[in-house]
Structures are given as structure tokens and as C-alpha cells.
Amino acid sequence: MAKSTNPTPSARERLAALLAEHGEVASSVQLTAKSPKALAVDVRGIGGLKLPLTAAQTKKLRGLGRPARFGKGEETLVDAGVRDTWEIPRDLVDVRWVDGLDAELGLVREELGLPTGSRLTAELHSVLLYDEGQFFLPHQDSEKDDAMVATLVVTLPSAHTGGELIVHHRGEATRYRGFPDRVALVAFYADCRHEVLPVRSGSRVTITYNLLLQGGRGERPGVSSSVRELLDEHFRTSSTPRWPGDVREPPEHLAFLLDHEYSQRGLSWDRLKGADASAATALRDAAAEQGDYEAVLALGEIHERWDAWDEDPYRYYPAPDDDEGRFDENGYYLNDLIEAEHRFVLNDPSFPAGAIDLDESEVCSVTPTSAMPADSSEYEGYLGNYGNTLDRWYRRAAVVIWPREQTFVVRARSSPVWALDTLIAGRDPDVARELAPYWEGSVRSHGGDAPLLGKALEAALALDDAGLATMLLSPFTIERLGAAHMPVLAELAARHGATWSRGILDSWFGETMRRWYSPGSSREGWIGGLPELLAHLPAGERVLRQELTQRSWDSLAAMIASDLRVPQRSVRHRQLGDLGMAFGAVVRAAASLRTQTLSRSIVKRCLSYGDSFSACLMPALRDAVDRAPGQDWEPAFLDLGTAEASRLRTRLEMPERAAGDWSIGLPDGCDCELCGQLAAFLADPEQLRKDWPLAKDRRGHVHARIDAAELPVTHETRRSGRPFVLVLVKTQRLFDDERLERARDADDLGWLGRQGMG
Ligand SMILES: O=C(O)CCC(=O)C(=O)O
Ligand SMILES: [Fe+2]
Numbered sequence: 001m002a003k004s005t006n007p008t009p010s011a012r013e014r015l016a017a018l019l020a021e022h023g024e025v026a027s028s029v030q031l032t033a034k035s036p037k038a039l040a041v042d043v044r045g046i047g048g049l050k051l052p053l054t055a056a057q058t059k060k061l062r063g064l065g066r067p068a069r070f071g072k073g074e075e076t077l078v079d080a081g082v083r084d085t086w087e088i089p090r091d092l093v094d095v096r097w098v099d100g101l102d103a104e105l106g107l108v109r110e111e112l113g114l115p116t117g118s119r120l121t122a123e124l125h126s127v128l129l130y131d132e133g134q135f136f137l138p139h140q141d142s143e144k145d146d147a148m149v150a151t152l153v154v155t156l157p158s159a160h161t162g163g164e165l166i167v168h169h170r171g172e173a174t175r176y177r178g179f180p181d182r183v184a185l186v187a188f189y190a191d192c193r194h195e196v197l198p199v200r201s202g203s204r205v206t207i208t209y210n211l212l213l214q215g216g217r218g219e220r221p222g223v224s225s226s227v228r229e230l231l232d233e234h235f236r237t238s239s240t241p242r243w244p245g246d247v248r249e250p251p252e253h254l255a256f257l258l259d260h261e262y263s264q265r266g267l268s269w270d271r272l273k274g275a276d277a278s279a280a281t282a283l284r285d286a287a288a289e290q291g292d293y294e295a296v297l298a299l300g301e302i303h304e305r306w307d308a309w310d311e312d313p314y315r316y317y318p319a320p321d322d323d324e325g326r327f328d329e330n331g332y333y334l335n336d337l338i339e340a341e342h343r344f345v346l347n348d349p350s351f352p353a354g355a356i357d358l359d360e361s362e363v364c365s366v367t368p369t370s371a372m373p374a375d376s377s378e379y380e381g382y383l384g385n386y387g388n389t390l391d392r393w394y395r396r397a398a399v400v401i402w403p404r405e406q407t408f409v410v411r412a413r414s415s416p417v418w419a420l421d422t423l424i425a426g427r428d429p430d431v432a433r434e435l436a437p438y439w440e441g442s443v444r445s446h447g448g449d450a451p452l453l454g455k456a457l458e459a460a461l462a463l464d465d466a467g468l469a470t471m472l473l474s475p476f477t478i479e480r481l482g483a484a485h486m487p488v489l490a491e492l493a494a495r496h497g498a499t500w501s502r503g504i505l506d507s508w509f510g511e512t513m514r515r516w517y518s519p520g521s522s523r524e525g526w527i528g529g530l531p532e533l534l535a536h537l538p539a540g541e542r543v544l545r546q547e548l549t550q551r552s553w554d555s556l557a558a559m560i561a562s563d564l565r566v567p568q569r570s571v572r573h574r575q576l577g578d579l580g581m582a583f584g585a586v587v588r589a590a591a592s593l594r595t596q597t598l599s600r601s602i603v604k605r606c607l608s609y610g611d612s613f614s615a616c617l618m619p620a621l622r623d624a625v626d627r628a629p630g631q632d633w634e635p636a637f638l639d640l641g642t643a644e645a646s647r648l649r650t651r652l653e654m655p656e657r658a659a660g661d662w663s664i665g666l667p668d669g670c671d672c673e674l675c676g677q678l679a680a681f682l683a684d685p686e687q688l689r690k691d692w693p694l695a696k697d698r699r700g701h702v703h704a705r706i707d708a709a710e711l712p713v714t715h716e717t718r719r720s721g722r723p724f725v726l727v728l729v730k731t732q733r734l735f736d737d738e739r740l741e742r743a744r745d746a747d748d749l750g751w752l753g754r755q756g757m758g
Contacts (some may be wrong), residue, residue, distance in 0.1 A: 010240075011233035012254060014362035018226060019279035027169040027260075027274050029111040029190035030176050031104055033054035036157055039134055039183055041207075042094040046757055052157035052181055058203040060130050064088050068128060070139065083136045085196075086129040093127050095207055105211070108187040112150065113274050114213060115281060122152055123210040130163050130204040135339065136196040138168065141210075143190050146265045149273055150211040151194075155184040160202030168193040180205055187211060189273045191261040199577045213271050227286035227700050229584050231293065235403055239361035248361075252406055255344060255358055256750070257300065257365035258397040267397050269349050280399045287401050294407055296351065296399045298344040298534075301393065302369050307336040308390035310379060329373050332390050334567040336369070344400055345414075352415030357445060358400075360525045369394055420455040420472075424462050432459075432468045443475035444707040453480045457488040466496040479526045481508065486536035490544060498543045505544075509551045524559065527582035530589045542594065549589040550598060556582055557605060564612055567669065567708040573615040580619030587620065591634040606640055611651075617644055618748055624757060633756070641757035648749040657738055661685045662730050667709050674701055681728065682711070691718075699726045712737060 009017070036051040046060045062104045065086030069078050083443075105120040107456060114120070123145075141151050153165055155178035165176045196204075231254065238248045258280065260273040272280050280297075287293035310332055326334050342358045365474045374392040400411050412419035412435050419442075423432055435442075444453065453476045460469035466505060469492055481489070491503040530552050538560050561578060566572040588597040606613060621641055624633075633641065663685040664676060680701060681690045694702065699717060706715050712733035718725040752758055 007145060010361075011230045011237060013229065014363075015230040015254075015255065016364040016366055019282060026111055027192055028112070028167040028174055028186065029108055029178075031107055031184065031185045032179065033104070033183035034099075034638055036181065038098055038185055039154075039156075040096040040098060041156070042096075043088065043585070044092045044094075046693045049156070049285065050263045051183070053203070054203060055203075057337035058131075058158065058205065059131065061088055061205065062086055062131070064092060065129055067561070068126070070136075081137075082139075085136060086131070086134075087130065088127040090124065090126060092149055093124075093207075095124060095127075104185055108150070108152070108185075108211070108578050110211075112187065112189065113278055114149070115270065115272075115277050117215065118270060118558060120150075121212050121214065124152075125208040125210050127208045128208065130196065130199045130206075132199050132201055132203075135163075135198040138166075138193045138195040140193050141190055143263065143266055145210060145212060145214040146268075147214065147271060148190055148210045148266075149213045149271055150187050150278075151557075152185060152187045152191050152209040152211050154207040154209070155186070156205045156207070157181050159207055160199055160204045162200030164197045166195050166197065168195075178206075189260060191273065202632070204611070204747050213268060214241070224234045227282050228289055231283075231286055234414065235448055239359075251362045252361070252402060253356075253358055253362045253410070253468045254401045255300065255342065255363045255370065255398040256280070256401075257363065257367075258399070259365070260397075262299070262397045263345060263397075264295040264299060267299065268586045276397075279366070283399050283401065292404050293401050294404050294410075295399055296583070297347045297402045298398050300342055300396045300398050301355075302343075302393045302396060303341045304337045304370060304394075305340075306332075306370075306392065307338055307389040308388050309333040310333060310377065310388065323384065328370075328376065328377065328390070328392070329662060330379075332379060333545065334370060334390065338389065340369075344398060346400065347397075348412075352411060352418035354411065354413075354415035354418070354446065356400075357441075358412045363398075365396075369396065372396070392443055404569060409438060413438050413442050416446050416452060417455060420459045423459040423472075424455070427470060429465055432463055432465075432472070436471050439471060440713055442474040448476050449481060450480045452476075454485055454488075457492065459484055460492055461488055464495070466500050468512040469496060470500065473504050476504075476508060477510075479523060481526075481533070483536045484535055487538070490537050490541050491539075493544050496750060501543050502547055507548050523555055524579055524582040527556055528585045530585045531592065534589055545589075546598075547591055549586065549593060552582075553586045553590065553602060555600065556586055556625075560609070560616060561614070563616075564609060567667070569612075569710050576612060576615035577619055579616050581623060583616050584623045585619035588624070588635050591636060594756055596635070599634070603636050603639045607643055611647065614644060614647070614748070621755070622751075638757065641644060641752055641755065643702065645749055645757050648745045648752070652742065652745055652749065656742070657735065662688055662734065664730065664734060666705070666711070669708070670701075670705065672701075674698055675705060678702055678705060682713070682730075689731045692717060692726045692728065693721070693723050694726045696722045699724070702726060702728075 006684075024642055039051065041051075041065070041292040043061065045064060048260065065088050067078050067080065068083055068085045068087035070083045105122060107504045109120045111116065157179055159180050160178065163178065165186055167174045167176070167186070169189070169192045178182070178184050221515040229728050233583055235250060236252050238250050241248060256279065258272070259277040262273075269284065273748070284295045287295040308328075328334060340360050342360065342363050344358060345353075345354045345355045370392070371392055374394055377390060377392045379386065379390050408422075408431065412422070416439075419435055423435075431596070443456075446452065453473075456472045456476065460472050462470075465467065480598070530548065534548065537544055556579065560576065560583075563572060563579065566575060587602060588601070590596075590602055593599075606617070617640055621637060621644075624637055664682040666682050669675075677692075681687055692702075703715055706713055706728075714727075714729045714731060716727050718727055
């Protein structure tokens with residue numbers, strides 16, 4: 001969140017501040033053992049270690065050591081450039097704390113702010129020996145056990161310098177030294193990066209433990225009532241209007257973002273780290289107080305888009321005082337937050353899998369997201385709609401709270417599948433009405449795929465209400481409609497009538513929707529399967545058959561019209577060719593309708609298209625023959641094929657280009673004075689080359705015209721003299737292309753003749 005410029009902070013901002021105060025705790029801590037005798041270490045082959053360690057003992061230890069490994073993703077590696085230390089095999093070592101470790105672990109638990117009532121246990125991880133020059137670069141320990149919350153490093157007393165353990169957290173580094181005569185214990189949260197600096201002299205020996213947390217929830221009297229009041233205030237108060245006249249409803253959720261990192265499996269109420277634990281617990285207790293709120297842990301994905309600069313704007317001026325912390329980790333200066341998206345997956349098995357999107361006014365945190373290191377980021381220079389933008393993505397865990405009466409809607413929004421299953425089972429129209437305000441957004445953000453459409457149809461059938469059926473179905477797109485859906489759709493159409501059906505199809509074919517969220521599904525691909533789809537309608541069904549075919553044609557005709565306008569010939573032909581299958585399908589579907597009105601209007605429209613339409617028609621005709629060899633032509637195909645044949649014949653009857661005729665036509669597009677000169681050169685049958693001194697932008701215009709029309713003319717700039725000279729040369733491709741085209745025409749005409757359309 002950007003710094004608030006609002007003079008009176010909102011309830012959620014005050015809530016975050018209260019929780020921050022309440023939960024100030026360390027992320028690492030150091031203790032010393034009562035005496036060196038607190039610890040008894042036996043090593044097989046050496047015997048009991050005498051503390052402080054002597055040089056003779058470390059020498060023996062070294063004899064048992066092997067180079068330590070470290071984890072990188074899935075792998076375990078040995079790389080002395082990252083980690084250079086000896087590891088003593090764990091099974092050779094027996095470590096015993098004479099009075100147990102409970103007192104120390106109790107202190108650690110308190111200092112790290114883990115909930116009262118919980119208990120830490122230590123699990124031996126490794127025994128390490130760092131000789132002079134050895135070190136471990138910054139890293140984060142992997143949490144192999146779900147209950148692991150922290151690491152404990154015990155440094156045995158020994159004479160050494162260097163080898164400091166440095167623990168990083170949220171931009172702060174804490175440095176811990178071992179002692180010559182005392183056992184040092186350092187514990188830090190498992191999500192802290194840490195490192196061991198090179199040992200400068202002597203040897204450093206450490207024993208590391210995984211710290212596991214068991215049970216217990218914190219009880220923090222005192223804050224709960226103020227938390228509760230702020231919670232109520234948040235849910236009562238509409239957020240500030242974004243522009244004059246903007247009407248905003250009171251928020252439906254509150255997400256409090258946590259500061260530590262959690263894995264999906266590691267995120268649970270009794271294993272929250274540091275300040276998160278006390279804050280989250282206070283929130284949960286306040287929510288539970290009267291049983292009217294629900295609080296759930298969630299994993300969030302946050303996307304921020306910043307207006308940003310890639311260099312320091314204050315390079316030549318002193319930065320304003322309140323401007324620190326405005327640089328991200330890559331040195332970009334964060335200027336203004338343009339937008340932020342917050343999406344949460346509820347981490348609770350009693351909730352259906354899925355995600356909910358929250359508004360910025362529903363989110364708060366102690367540490368603003370922009371102050372956290374991003375998981376990934378992307379900088380774009382002057383592109384798109386803004387100036388320079390910096391996109392940043394983060395993962396942050398959160399406590400998400402909502403009024404209990406909203407639970408159905410929250411569940412339904414996070415999983416539309418679950419919502420539909422509930423409707424199918426309960427057939428309760430009031431429940432469906434509760435969904436109405438969110439349904440479209442919810443289907444959209446979950447991709448609205450074919451199985452979901454299947455369920456939505458089923459639910460519409462179960463509810464048996466035309467209005468609710470429209471609400472449930474209209475967010476989908478036509479590309480998702482498959483054979484399996486047809487019987488239910490027909491049933492609904494029969495129940496609710498033709499007007500209802502048309503309304504649904506209008507939404508499904510709508511253009512805006514399609515761009516929103518049908519990635520990977522192509523309209524023309526779907527139209528290509530139309531006749532097969534119609535075959536799944538009950539015999540005698542008329543409305544859907546008619547309407548689906550009509551709308552498919554309208555949609556396709558719009559695509560054809562736009563492709564016919566593409567200036568480059570090769571692109572135009574390829575795109576039109578790609579529509580051939582869909583065109584054939586529409587013609588076949590139209591032919592199967594009760595009246596031939598649509599067929600006739602298709603033919604009429606196609607006869608008005610120019611020559612390029614052949615690129616779409618020929619593949620459709622050839623496909624029709626492949627599908628139904630030896631069968632009679634649909635009348636529409638026959639009309640179009642016959643017209644195509646006569647068009648081809650006319651073209652072929654024109655005399656071939658004479659050898660030595662170099663005249664080229666320039667297609668329409670511009671009649672500026674420059675294009676006039678270009679056209680004259682092109683039209684001249686004898687002139688093959690033109691050396692044309694032209695200023696830069698004028699050369700650019702000529703380049704563009706020639707490229708757009710894909711003319712057989714090379715156009716290069718000779719960079720000598722002022723202005724440079726544009727050299728145009730007509731090429732042999734003029735003759736080759738025309739020859740190829742004639743051959744293709746002849747071939748098509750022959751084929752049409754053999755199909756009875758000559
Ligand atoms: O030796 C130390 O102080 C730390 C060792 C460590 O970071 C590890 O084993 O992961
Ligand atoms: Fe480590």
C-alpha cells in the first residue's frame with residue numbers, strides 16, 4: 001500500500017498500527033549456557049570433548065569431517081564457493097544437555113514472541129567445523145518439517161576470530177560472535193537469511209538444531225477489545241470515494257498481511273512466527289468474541305504496478321526527508337502506485353479450493369508490501385498506457401476476516417464449482433440470489449471453462465427460474481459450449497422460451513467478454529465444429545439451431561470482413577485461409593435449417609467479396625468434398641463454386657505478362673505526391689531502377705508502401721551524399737509470382753470442373 005495521504009487514518013490502518021505495537025518482538029536471539037559443563041559431547045573415535053575445545057581436539061574432529069553440502073532447490077550440492085566447512089557425521093556424535101535444554105528453549109520461545117502455551121523442541125541437525133578461511137554464504141534453511149519454525153546454532157567455546165554468524169531480517173542484519181569460554185546459543189526464525197563470515201584464525205565448531213513448535217495459542221489480554229472495536233468500525237464504514245460521486249459499499253473482508261514467510265503446509269495458527277503470532281491471535285480472538293466473524297489464514301498473491309524511474313530522481317538535488325525507502329532492491333525509484341491486486345487462497349481444508357480477489361481498501365499490514373522484497377519484478381520503459389512501469393509480485397500470508405453471514409458468498413467466490421454444487425443440491429433460489437452480485441466476476445476470474453458451464457446448466461435446470469438461469473449462464477462464452485451441454489441447453493430453451501435463449505446467446509457471443517477470459521480458445525475453431533454440435537440437439541429443435549447458426553455466421557462474417565482489409569497480400573490470404581473450415585461449417589449448418597433464408601444471404605454476401613475471398617472459399621470446398629465424397633453439393637456451395645470458376649476463367653483469359661513488361665500496379669492506399677512518383681516508376685514497363693534522393697521521413701513512407709503491398713521491388717538506402725539515396729529495383733519475383741498464381745488458378749479451375757462446377 002502506498003503511504004496514506006488521508007489525514008484521518010482508516011479503521012484498518014489504525015488496526016495495523018495497534019497490532020504492530022502489540023507485537024514487537026525479535027526475529028533472532030542469543031543466549032549463553034550456564035557453564036561449559038552444561039553440554040556433554042561424545043564423539044565416536046575421539047571420546048568426550050573437553051570444553052573449551054583444544055587445537056588437538058579440533059584436529060581429531062577434522063579427521064572425521066567431510067565437506068558439507070547445501071540444498072539448492074531439489075538438489076543437494078557440494079560447492080566450496082558457497083559453503084566451505086567440515087561436517088562431522090551426525091551418527092558419530094552424541095550431544096547431551098546435562099540439565100536438558102528446556103529452560104533455554106523457553107527463553108527463546110518468549111524472545112521470539114511465540115505464543116504462550118506453545119512449546120519448542122530441538123532436533124539435532126548437524127555438527128560443523130569451520131577452519132581458518134572457511135565460511136557459509138547467505139542462505140535460508142529449508143523447512144523440512146512442517147512444525148519447524150526456527151534454527152538454533154550452538155557454538156562451542158573455542159579460541160577463534162572471525163566466523164561471525166549474521167542473521168538478516170527485513171533489511172536488518174544482526175551479528176553474533178562465539179566465545180572462547182562460553183557456549184553460545186543463537187536462535188532465528190527459519191525464514192531469516194543468514195551467513196557465516198570466514199574464520200580468520202583458530203577453529204569454530206557449531207551444532208545446529210531444527211526448532212519445532214508444538215501446540216498452544218497465545219492469550220493477550222488487553223488489546224482484544226480495541227481490536228474488536230476497530231474490526232467493527234472497518235466493516236461498518238464505506239471506504240473513501242475514489243472520485244466525486246463514487247459510491248462505495250462497506251467492505252466485505254479484511255485481510256491483515258503477515259510479515260514472515262510461510263509455505264502452504266507451514267501456515268497454521270499455532271506456528272506463526274514472531275510478531276505475526278501475537279497480531280494474528282489478537283485478531284482471531286477479537287473475531288471469535290461474539291461468534292459473528294470468521295477468521296481464516298490465507299496465502300496471498302499481490303501484484304503492484306508502480307509508476308517508476310530507473311534512475312535516482314534526486315541525483316542532482318537532495319531527496320526530501322520523507323523519501324527514503326522509495327527505491328526497490330534493483331534500484332528503481334517507486335514514484336506512484338498505479339494499481340494493486342490482492343488475491344488470496346484460503347488455507348483451510350473446510351473451504352473449497354480457489355481464490356478470492358480483495359479490494360485494496362480491504363487490506364492492511366504492519367509492513368507495507370512495497371517495502372518487502374518482491375518475488376519477481378518487471379520494468380518497462382515508455383510502453384503501454386503509462387510512463388515507465390514497474391510490476392512487482394509478492395507472496396504474503398494473511399489473516400482474512402469476514403462477517404459470518406457472508407460465509408456462503410466467500411466460499412462461493414473462492415470456488416464457483418462449490419457454489420454450483422450447493423445450488424444443485426439445495427435448489428434454493430434465495431441462495432442463488434445471494435450469489436448474483438459476484439457471479440460474473442467469479443466465473444471470469446476462474447476462467448469459466450467447459451466443466452463449469454456444464455454445472456451452471458445443471459444448476460439452472462435445478463432452480464427452474466428464467467431470471468436465475470440467465471444470471472448463472474450469461475458470464476460464459478460460446479467457445480465453451482460443447483456437445484455434452486446441448487441436451488440440457490435445449491431443455492432450458494424449451495422451458496424458458498425463444499426470447500430467453502436469444503438473450504443467453506447474445507451474451508455468449510458477445511465480443512468484450514471473449515477478450516476478457518477465453519485465452520487459447522478460438523472462435524473460428526469453435527464454429528468449425530458447429531454442425532457436429534447441432535447434431536446433439538433433439539430432433540425438431542428449431543430456435544437454438546437457427547440462432548446458433550445465425551450468430552456463428554455474423555461472427556465469422558465480421559472476421560472475414562476484417563481480414564479482407566489486411567493490406568499485405570500474403571497475410572491476408574493466410575488469415576482468410578484459416579477461416580476456411582469455419583466457413584464450410586457455417587454453410588453446412590445453414591443448409592440443415594428448415595428455411596434456406598440464411599443460406600441465401602450467405603451466398604449473396606460472399607458474391608460481393610473481392611478476389612481474395614477465394615483463399616477462404618477453396619479450402620472450404622475441398623474440405624466439403626473430403627467429408628462427403630460423391631455427394632451432391634449444398635446449393636450454397638454450388639452457387640459459390642460456380643461463381644468462383646467463372647472468376648478464375650476470366651482471370652486466366654487475360655493475356656499473360658509479356659517478357660520484358662516490367663509494369664507494376666500500386667494498390668490504393670495513399671495519393672500523396674510521393675506515392676504519385678512511386679506509382680509512375682512502378683507503372684513504367686521499361687524502367688527497372690530508380691535512384692531517388694529523399695529525406696529520411698520521405699524514404700520511410702516509400703519503404704512502408706512497398707512493404708505493405710509486398711511489391712516485387714527491393715528498396716535500399718545508399719548512405720552517401722545528402723540526402724541519402726533510396727534505390728528501388730524491380731525484381732524477377734514479378735514474373736515468378738504471376739506465373740505461380742496462374743498455375744494455382746488453373747489448378748483450382750480444373751478441380752472445380754471435375755466437381756461439376758466448371
Ligand atoms: O554454522 C553456523 O553458524 C550456521 C550453519 C548453517 O547456517 C547451516 O547449517 O545451515
Ligand atoms: Fe543455515
